[in-house]
Amino acid sequence: MPEKGVNPVFHPCVFWPNAWLQKRFPILTGAVFLGMLIIWSIGGCTIRDRVSFWRNRQDYLTLKLQAAFNHSQDHDNLTYFSNSLGPVNRTDSHTNLIHKDHDISQSPASPPQSEVVSHQNVTAVSDEKPHQSLTHLPTLSNFSWISVQVEPNLTSNLLSRWLDPGGEPCRDSRTVDIRIPGLDDQKPVELSAGKIHEFVIQALDQSGKPRCLGGDYFETDLSGESWKTRPPVRDLGNGSYSLSLQVHPNFTGEYNLTVILLFRHFEGLKFSPHRFAYDRELRRIPVKFYRSNATLPQIRTCRKSDFSRDVWSGRWTRHGKNDDCKISNDGRYRCLNLDFPCQKPWCEGSLGSLESNGWVYSTHCAFRIFIADSAWKCLQNRWIFFWGDSNHVDTIRNLLNFVFDLPEIKAVPRRFDMNFTNPRNRMQTVRITSIFNGHWNETQNYEGLNSLQDEEYRNLLKRYFSEETVPDTIVMNSGLHDGVHWKNVRRFTQGAEYAARFWKDVIESVKGRGKRAPEVVYRTTIATGGYARVLAFNPSKMEVFNGVLLEKLKGAGIVSGVIDDFDMTFPWHYDNRCNDGVHYGRAPAKLKWRDGEIGHQYFVDLMLCHVILNALCAR
Ligand SMILES: *[C@@H]1O[C@H](CO)[C@@H](O)[C@H](O)[C@H]1NC(C)=O
Ligand SMILES: *[C@@H]1O[C@H](CO)[C@@H](O)[C@H](O)[C@H]1NC(C)=O
Ligand SMILES: *[C@@H]1O[C@H](CO)[C@@H](O)[C@H](O)[C@H]1NC(C)=O
Ligand SMILES: *[C@@H]1O[C@H](CO)[C@@H](O)[C@H](O)[C@H]1NC(C)=O
Ligand SMILES: *[C@@H]1O[C@H](CO)[C@@H](O)[C@H](O)[C@H]1NC(C)=O
Ligand SMILES: *[C@@H]1O[C@H](CO)[C@@H](O)[C@H](O)[C@H]1NC(C)=O
Ligand SMILES: *[C@@H]1O[C@H](CO)[C@@H](O)[C@H](O)[C@H]1NC(C)=O
Ligand SMILES: *[C@@H]1O[C@H](CO)[C@@H](O)[C@H](O)[C@H]1NC(C)=O
Ligand SMILES: *[C@@H]1O[C@H](CO)[C@@H](O)[C@H](O)[C@H]1NC(C)=O
Ligand SMILES: *[C@@H]1O[C@H](CO)[C@@H](O)[C@H](O)[C@H]1NC(C)=O
Ligand SMILES: *[C@@H]1O[C@H](CO)[C@@H](O)[C@H](O)[C@H]1NC(C)=O
Ligand SMILES: *[C@@H]1O[C@H](CO)[C@@H](O)[C@H](O)[C@H]1NC(C)=O
Numbered sequence: 001m002p003e004k005g006v007n008p009v010f011h012p013c014v015f016w017p018n019a020w021l022q023k024r025f026p027i028l029t030g031a032v033f034l035g036m037l038i039i040w041s042i043g044g045c046t047i048r049d050r051v052s053f054w055r056n057r058q059d060y061l062t063l064k065l066q067a068a069f070n071h072s073q074d075h076d077n078l079t080y081f082s083n084s085l086g087p088v089n090r091t092d093s094h095t096n097l098i099h100k101d102h103d104i105s106q107s108p109a110s111p112p113q114s115e116v117v118s119h120q121n122v123t124a125v126s127d128e129k130p131h132q133s134l135t136h137l138p139t140l141s142n143f144s145w146i147s148v149q150v151e152p153n154l155t156s157n158l159l160s161r162w163l164d165p166g167g168e169p170c171r172d173s174r175t176v177d178i179r180i181p182g183l184d185d186q187k188p189v190e191l192s193a194g195k196i197h198e199f200v201i202q203a204l205d206q207s208g209k210p211r212c213l214g215g216d217y218f219e220t221d222l223s224g225e226s227w228k229t230r231p232p233v234r235d236l237g238n239g240s241y242s243l244s245l246q247v248h249p250n251f252t253g254e255y256n257l258t259v260i261l262l263f264r265h266f267e268g269l270k271f272s273p274h275r276f277a278y279d280r281e282l283r284r285i286p287v288k289f290y291r292s293n294a295t296l297p298q299i300r301t302c303r304k305s306d307f308s309r310d311v312w313s314g315r316w317t318r319h320g321k322n323d324d325c326k327i328s329n330d331g332r333y334r335c336l337n338l339d340f341p342c343q344k345p346w347c348e349g350s351l352g353s354l355e356s357n358g359w360v361y362s363t364h365c366a367f368r369i370f371i372a373d374s375a376w377k378c379l380q381n382r383w384i385f386f387w388g389d390s391n392h393v394d395t396i397r398n399l400l401n402f403v404f405d406l407p408e409i410k411a412v413p414r415r416f417d418m419n420f421t422n423p424r425n426r427m428q429t430v431r432i433t434s435i436f437n438g439h440w441n442e443t444q445n446y447e448g449l450n451s452l453q454d455e456e457y458r459n460l461l462k463r464y465f466s467e468e469t470v471p472d473t474i475v476m477n478s479g480l481h482d483g484v485h486w487k488n489v490r491r492f493t494q495g496a497e498y499a500a501r502f503w504k505d506v507i508e509s510v511k512g513r514g515k516r517a518p519e520v521v522y523r524t525t526i527a528t529g530g531y532a533r534v535l536a537f538n539p540s541k542m543e544v545f546n547g548v549l550l551e552k553l554k555g556a557g558i559v560s561g562v563i564d565d566f567d568m569t570f571p572w573h574y575d576n577r578c579n580d581g582v583h584y585g586r587a588p589a590k591l592k593w594r595d596g597e598i599g600h601q602y603f604v605d606l607m608l609c610h611v612i613l614n615a616l617c618a619r
Contacts (some may be wrong), residue, residue, distance in 0.1 A: 194294025268540030
């Protein structure tokens with residue numbers, strides 16, 4: 001993207017860790033924050049915005065050195081990725097695995113859910129009849145996809161387990177290790193692809209005895225060459241946890257199953273959880289998935305009704321790869337040709353434009369990857385209202401830059417209301433309004449849903465719904481700022497109830513004026529990454545907060561669709577390659593990222609842009 005208009009200056013930014021965080025988390029203390037003062041203009045109106053980055057001085061210097069931007073594509077050398085049953089050179093029915101070491105720079109490990117987990121009911125739910133024509137092999141069994149469900153009464157069950165955990169004999173012991181019968185004792189571990197394999201993780205205390213209380217938060221990760229997923233974990237409440245593994249039959253080969261114990265017994269939910277973080281990798285088990293005759297229900301492109309699912313259990317799959325790909329001077333990873341196609345059924349459209357070096361996310365349905373024309377056509381004459389944190393700010397800018405092809409927009413502020421016009425078709429405009437909800441004061445942080453206690457702020461929001469025309473869709477999220485604000489889950493629950501009532505009233509008042517009520521798409525908040533995994537907005541707490549808020553909004557009857565960004569970000573949250581801890585969508589830039597490496601990968605947020613468009617445009 002052109003450098004024009006970017007004018008980096010230092011700010012003594014308040015944005016990031018506040019004083020208590022700094023004190024307790026010394027790694028952060030050394031950081032110097034760089035703010036960018038960005039001035040840009042659209043349609044004659046000039047907008048000034050301060051975007052804070054967590055960058056150190058070196059980053060700043062790097063940025064200055066990158067004045068000359070080079071738009072030429074880095075490389076067009078790509079390798080078609082063939083999965084084991086792929087069309088490429090299949091001489092026999094055996095798995096023909098290609099082992100290429102790719103350095104996607106993620107650390108492996110990942111997550112199940114912790115406390116929240118207990119409400120997730122992992123079941124094999126098949127939406128459709130097995131698709132016989134998918135493969136020419138005879139069908140041995142009709143398997144279904146892993147899916148997770150939210151336990152009914154999540155909040156009340158969670159609160160009661162938290163307040164009265166039971167399990168007296170285990171109260172004083174703590175989990176230090178685990179045992180996974182069936183995995184620990186089998187070497188090498190070989191499992192058939194297609195099937196859902198269930199195992200039990202038994203938590204063990206210091207003396208090696210089984211624990212009888214739940215609440216531990218495990219991060220689980222199942223990663224292979226071209227498949228990354230978070231195997232669901234369900235807390236059985238008695239010290240055992242069920243773990244489910246599954247890969248599609250086309251993705252046989254070598255995997256690692258990683259299990260990290262991040263927090264023990266709900267400790268991630270505490271107000272200052274970092275002191276309690278356990279964060280130890282307890283297992284990294286090589287697993288070989290071998291070929292079977294199994295078939296799975298076909299994944300189809302998402303329809304509107306697919307967004308009614310509250311929690312997703314998807315996976316990232318890889319369908320292309322360019323080993324020589326390097327970051328370009330404008331911070332972009334143009335590893336595959338722009339028109340590098342999606343492989344059915346994992347996505348539809350051009351995979352190259354995701355700039356993910358071949359990775360794409362799919363879940364119980366697969367997503368369409370938009371191009372500018374289709375995106376404009378979908379959103380023309382619409383009014384989309386965003387209510388959320390700085391991740392929304394990034395996502396909106398990325399949507400405008402990458403999908404709507406408006407690269408001149410270097411940033412959007414935390415609050416704005418604007419009409420955008422397609423430069424190639426002036427008839428197509430979309431109105432986007434975005435109101436930050438980290439604080440009622442747009443320059444401050446860490447109020448989250450409590451922002452709604454401010455009357456002026458409530459009136460600001462209501463005003464947009466009292467005009468002659470009203471937004472047709474609201475996209476909302478919350479969580480990160482809440483993680484810092486609320487003393488405990490019970491207080492957060494009250495904040496979530498208040499928010500649900502507020503929005504219900506807003507929508508009722510629109511209906512009361514005889515207008516069509518806006519649809520509400522709830523987008524769960526991200527899995528915070530790297531160093532942020534142990535802080536006040538750790539994944540364990542964010543997962544609970546996502547579940548509680550969604551339950552309250554659904555209870556108010558106002559949710560028309562859900563996008564589970566938590567699941568989407570989870571496989572990339574172990575380090576800071578794809579996030580700075582709290583954002584996945586920072587603007588591309590060729591400079592040192594948090595982990596000291598040059599550049600960062602923004603494709604996880606680009607994927608979200610497309611998923612949002614799917615939710616807004618699917619029928
Ligand atoms: C851009 O990069 C290409 C290939 O790396 C190089 O040939 C070209 O000279 C560069 N252009 C500028 C303006 O630096
Ligand atoms: C593309 O990659 C292959 C294998 O990595 C290499 O042999 C070939 O020289 C590369 N081609 C170009 C044009 O860089
Ligand atoms: C699996 O591989 C077969 C053979 O290449 C292909 O026809 C089929 O579409 C693939 N299925 C999926 C879901 O990728
Ligand atoms: C298929 O694989 C075999 C052995 O791996 C190799 O000898 C052959 O050249 C390959 N054929 C094609 C078309 O790539
Ligand atoms: C999981 O959900 C299914 C269907 O909703 C239900 O039949 C089953 O009893 C649940 N299992 C558990 C352990 O809650
Ligand atoms: C599997 O398919 C057979 C017939 O093809 C059917 O009778 C059986 O109920 C199916 N099992 C499940 C678990 O769906
Ligand atoms: C959920 O809570 C409500 C009210 O407390 C209760 O009536 C209902 O039975 C509960 N449902 C489940 C599945 O626990
Ligand atoms: C824990 O609970 C599960 C589900 O209720 C049960 O199947 C399992 O046997 C229990 N484990 C122990 C060690 O009691
Ligand atoms: C599994 O982990 C090991 C050790 O970290 C690593 O060397 C290997 O490449 C991983 N394998 C896969 C398939 O990711
Ligand atoms: C797959 O089906 C074929 C033909 O029915 C059978 O011979 C073979 O053993 C099956 N393979 C597996 C792994 O079940
Ligand atoms: C955007 O356009 C609508 C009508 O299409 C108009 O009512 C509104 O004031 C415009 N908003 C801005 C910020 O220009
Ligand atoms: C917002 O906070 C800033 C300090 O961060 C303060 O200067 C400003 O007056 C506040 N604005 C409002 C409307 O309260």
